[in-house]
Structures are given as C-alpha cells and as structure tokens.
Amino acid sequence: MIDLLSRLDPVTQTLIATVFTWLMTALGASAVFFFKGLNDKFLDMMLGFAAGVMISASFWSLLAPAVRLCMDGSLPCWLPPAAGFVLGAAALRLIDFILPHLHGGLTMDKAEGVHTSWRRSTLLILAITLHNIPEGLAIGVVFGVAAAGLGHATVAAAVALTIGLGLQNLPEGIAVSMPLRRDGMSRLRSFWYGQLSAVVEPAAGVAGVIAVSASQALMPYALGFAAGAMIYVVVEEVIPESQTGGNSDIATIGTIFGFVLMMILDVALS
Secondary structure, eight states, X not given: OHHHHHTSOHHHHHHHHHHHHHHHHHHHHGGXXXXXXXXXXXXXXXXXXXXXXXXXXXXXXXXXXXXXXXXXXXXXXXXXXXXXXXXXXXXXXXXXXXXXXXXXXXXXXXXXXXXXXXXXXXXXXXXXXXXXHHHHHHHHHHHXXXXXXXXXXXXXXXHHHHHHHHHHHHHHHHHHHHHHHHTTOOHHHHHHHHHHTTTHHXXXXXXXXXXXXXXXXXXXXXXXXXXXXXXXXXXXXXXXXXXXXXXXXXXXXXXXXXXXXXXHHHHHHO
16 A cells, blocks of 8 residues: 555645545544444543544654754754744644634533634534644645655655544544534434534645645644644643543543554554
8 A cells, every 4th residue: 555655646645645534534423323322431532542643643753753854954953843833833723712613512602712603513513623634734744745755754654644643533523423413413414514524634634745845944844833733632622522521541541542553653654
C-alpha cells in the first residue's frame, strides 16, 4: 500500500488518506444501527483513546519532524515549530470562540460560540467537526512534507498518522450519532449527520498539502500549526469530555493506550 501511494502526487495521497479517515468516522456513526446505546465507561475510554492518539501524533508525526527540518537553518531550531504551534492553537481558539457548537452530554445553555437559534443536533455535529479540521490539516501537511523528499517525513510516516487518526475517528463518529439518536432522531439521520461531521477532513487536508507544497520554508511552521491545533482540541474539548462522566480512571487508561499505539505506528512504519 505504501509503495502504491508513493507513486501518486501528494494531493491525491492526501485525498485518499482523508477519505479513509472520513469512512472511519462513518463506521463509528454506524453504531446506531446495531446498538440502542453504549456503556458510558466505554464511550469515555474511547474518547480518552482519541485524545491519546492526537497527543502522540502531535509530537511524533508533527513537532519532531518540524524540529528536524530546522536543524540546518539560520533560525533556532525550536522557533518555527513553536511559532506554528502557537498560531495553530490561536486559530482553533478563534474558531472555537466564533463557531456555535455543543459538546455531548451538555445542556443547551452550555453551548459555545456566538449565540444562535440552531438546533441541538446541529450544534453537536459542529462540535465534532471542530475536531476534524486539525486532523485533516495534519494529514495533508505530512504528505506534503514527505513529497518534498527532505528525509524528515516519509509517506510511511504519513500512512501511520492516517491509520492512527482513522482509529480515533471511530469514537468521534459514535459521539455524534448516539446523542442524536437519544434526542429522537431516526437511525438513518443520526448516522448521516454523524459521518457528515468528518466531511471537512478532505478539504482541510488538501489545504494543508497545497500550503506546504508552495514553500519549503513554510513546512516547519505548518507542521507546528497542525500540532497546535490538535493539542488545543484535545485539551479544551476531548479530555474534559472524557472525564466528566465519572469514569476518569478508565478514560485516562484509554489516553495512555492511544498515545502508545500512535507512537508504535509512527516508529514502526516510518
């Protein structure tokens, strides 16, 4: 699979990878066809797992390659990744502040973003959509850096990132479709809106690969940007949501397992 992907241009690689992660979200959302509900402990563990994967990917797949890219440059090797990291977090904070959304398990008065009369279902979908923007961006940036042939990122590393983010998209799909089903929406519509939350991943991925392909100098900044965006989402949304159900221990175990799995994937496939 890696050899086949290596023969393609980076935009096509990114589209294939982000469609895969989108389909994994759809697979998670399809749980509404098979279960009336899922155990809260399981859901919290899976959210913790998603957080662990995203934290691990931020370092192994994004920040570490960004630092290595800067080793021979005129700037301190920490500066471009750090600057990109801060900008990525700031960009997600701005989106988080503006975009109306609601995290699962919360009442409507806890909705974030600008005030709106949108329905609860729409706000739940937008909350998970926020998660998927930095994920798609990260995949596109890594494939773009790999295509430059600098030796600091490879197609294999991008595939490892894709697999890791695809696995953690499973609980994200569940986290949208199940609450919608509990709110009285039909199984089909709950599934449809659950998978729709990941539709931004291909668009974000293509934007990322085009950005880094335009300038080699942007690459460490872009890698840092994607990492900062993902860490913002993890700390502000994913981890708190996994801890609020009274299952903090099992959610933490899920986080540890997700981190280790993503680390193994990155090291083993790179």
